[in-house]
Amino acid sequence: MRSYLSLPVTAGLTITAGLAFHRVFGYGPLLPMVPVAAVVPTVLAALLSGPRGSGRPWPLWISLVLTVCGWVGTVAVTVLRPALSDGTFPAALRTGLLDSWKSILTTLLPVPDRPELLVGVHAVVWLAAFAGAETALRTSWRAVACLPALGGFVLALLLGVDGPGSNLPAAAVFAGLTVALVLVRTDGAGLRALVPGVPAAAVLGALALVAGPFVPVGAEPYNPREQVRAPPPQQRDGVSPLDRVAGWLLVPDQVLFTVRASRPEVWRLAVLDRFDGVTWSSTADFVPTGSRVPRTSGRVGRRELVQDVAIRDLPGVWLPAADRPAAITGLAVAVDPASGVMAAGQPLRAGQTYRVTSAVPQWSGRELNTAVLAGDAEARAARELPWGPGARRPPVQLTEFGAFARRATEGAATPFQQAARLARFLQGHGRFDVTAPPGHGYRQLDYFLGETRRGTPEHYATAYAVLARTLGLPTRVMVGFRGGRAAGAAYEVRAGDVMVWPEVKFEGLGWVPFDPTPRQEGRGRGTGDVAGNSAQQTLEQAQEEAASAARESGAGDRPAPETTPGAAEGGQTSPWVYGVALLGLLTVAYVLTVFAVPARRRRRRRSGTPAVRIAGAWQQALEHLVDVGLTNARTLTAQEITRFGAHAVGEPALRHLHPLAELADRGRFAATPPDPQAADLAWRHSDGLGRLVTAKAGRPRRLLRRMHPRTLRRAERFHGTESPSP
């Protein structure tokens, strides 16, 4: 009966484990699916465990066969009902079981609730419910029936890392249900035995709940997605957006896309952060996403903007959107979590639409003026200036570029001033010329900076990036569009609105854009221009002030300071504090355990049959003798141990050891079982020996020995490993 009472609990555990997948799919698709997938196999197991004619339950293999059939039927009429109607059910089932995990792992969470992605979760929940129910019905183990659901729960936690929401409440429910399962499956005597463990479990649980969030190691959980890589971006679009700029500028009136939004912004298209000496390319690591785009770190204020984008003549796979996208709907896209740049799976077609919700960064003038350079891995990579493909020595132009950049930024006191000064210099010493030959290698840049200083945004942005990198500023190149012209409720973005600009990474602020491109003659700032945006105006004003301040201060050439993540977190609690707290916590837990485990072992030894009690008394005596130097009793007989005890403790110990050894031998090797009086006598001798050992070794020494990790070992590991004699 107790087994059947366990079934609702195992079903509850499985439902909890199934709902823990909410960080993967959200609750919407799980709520109708998981209870069915948990309850049906439980009921099936309960029905098949009933007695047959022979009075025994049905064999397990029959249950297995029937549950597989039941699962296929249930999936067919629930999750994969559409596939059943159009005849693709077998293929969908196979895809769901074999490929859904890879799809989930390579998709940013939450993943779309497509049937073939839900099949895998359905199978896991079903299997866990069936295994839990069968374990509860066919075994007498108390807590083992929770293991299948625990496996499902762990799988949900692994797949849900990076997902929205938290599984802490689910974990609490799971722990509660596990306790309920143990209580339901425990009789009266077992319940009494469990009682002493409850306070310790409660204390440890409370400690874990309170201290867990402060443990530094919890900050970066293991993420299985890091083991799965999407194809590199080069395979997505054969033509770099940077190479399209010159062509777009020649047909400035071609409408590429329209954006319906409350205000115009700069519509980012692509990030080019790797320079090999000749070309700029992207290191973006694209991951498919259902809708969400992961947030970026940093302490920048943001303002939400919803954009409805309609594609007209925009080629390639890159999707324009304001920085930084938070969610996208309407298209199957992949996202680079680092930069937030989005790309479609297939080349864009006219008429495609999608909606993007962005959180546009808002920097204040004070933040920008006091900003320090970022020092993370991404920033370090954005300072690299390779020699060029196949080059065996550094190009001579690099030295000239360095000298040029230092002259251009002379007097800058801060990195932000350096960056602003360099942008102002290029803007003020060049001309916009759409006829300039494209190219951004070292030779082309040398010609551009030294001779013509006439070019398109491509030239100015790439020149800025190389010059800034010679100064140590982490810089990348962006391709995008200005806000466009207002056309009714939308903004029409044309080819002539294309922008290429550099961005410099600052600690806590992220990538800050700069505009080194001179104004194009005959092109004023329209209502759709980003200059009309207040946030952009703030940025430009800060840059203007920084450039002016640099000119007025006349400060010498100073190297750009670099910060480290640790220095930036100076106001936060030191990891040492966490370390000490964790050490203290572990010490308390260790002390509690090192005293609780032997105490529990002693209690267990004093219970059971007389033979078991005598054996327990003997084991206890051996542990006493450890305090006077007994190191390994594995190969010693009872009489040999008795002789050791007499030698180590003194002759009085023989009064206890000799009869105790005889009782132990009789309990283990005699044909007839000992009586309870013999067990009582054995424990009296064992306790008497303990008192003698305490007097001989001293309490401090015994206490120290009890603190030794050896006390946690199982007794038979120390005293021998043989099977008990019958």
Next chain:
Amino acid sequence: MAESRARADAQALVARFARMFGALADSVERVVRGKRDKVELALVCLLSEGHLLVEDVPGVGKTTLARALSASVEASWTRVQFTPDLLPGDITGVSIFNQGTGAFEFHPGPIFANLVVADEINRGSPKTQSALLEVMEERRVTVEGVPHQVPRPFMVIATQNPVDMDGTYPLPEAQLDRFLMRISMGYPDHRSEIEVLAGAPSGAVLDTLPAVAGRDDVAGMIDFAGRLHVAPSLYDYLVRVVAATRTHQDVRLGASPRASLALLRAARVRAAAAGRSFVVPDDVKALAVPVLAHRIIVTPEAELRGRDGAEVVTEVLSAVSVPQTAGV
């Protein structure tokens, strides 16, 4: 109730066994002074229906031990002095034609006694030594196709001198394996030697040694010891000990399954002699060296290092874990 009565009966029988064993040992020790442990081993060997190989220099009491044993158990004993010209028929007996009856008559040899002292057995030729093989194992002699049973109890106490090896024929492994134990008497300690001088056992003393037990008593003790309880974990322990001698790095040939049987029989007798109705690991450990050491052949390299079977068995005993009660 029945169970407690059976337990009391078993305990009474064990106590009687222990008492008789002690009396026998006391009786023999009246003649063989200061060698209580050797005397007890010899008695264990007798009550296990085994044979004893005493390896020691002359004059330390080997023959006296055999005579005292036979006198104490009211048994017949004979002594055979092994020499190179000793023939098998000199031991087993011969068939002689009786002119009166007109038929061959079997004349039993000295082997037909309860205790047979085979003095300096390694001086007999291999052919003569092998005459002992059948009788030691099967307790019968076959002469001209007719088997003749030897009396019960039957025990061969063979002696050999390990020092003077000239003109000797070392016992083959097959025959060594038939000896349940090999012991060494050793020189008596100072006090015991003085006692020997003060009251040297003469033939008259040995002849007047009172019989403590009859042959039937001894047979009963042998049967009782063979029924003593042995826990399954003890079987396991015993087999592990014997098996460990076969895998020891210094051993060329380890102890045989016959050695396991011999050790078990001897352990049962020792347990009963200690007043126990069950065998404990101490019994196995105490008897392992005398029972196993002579059956082990160490490698030539180990022999060069001075290692012998006794050392190997001692090492094995210190490495094999004794049975314990797990899970508490």
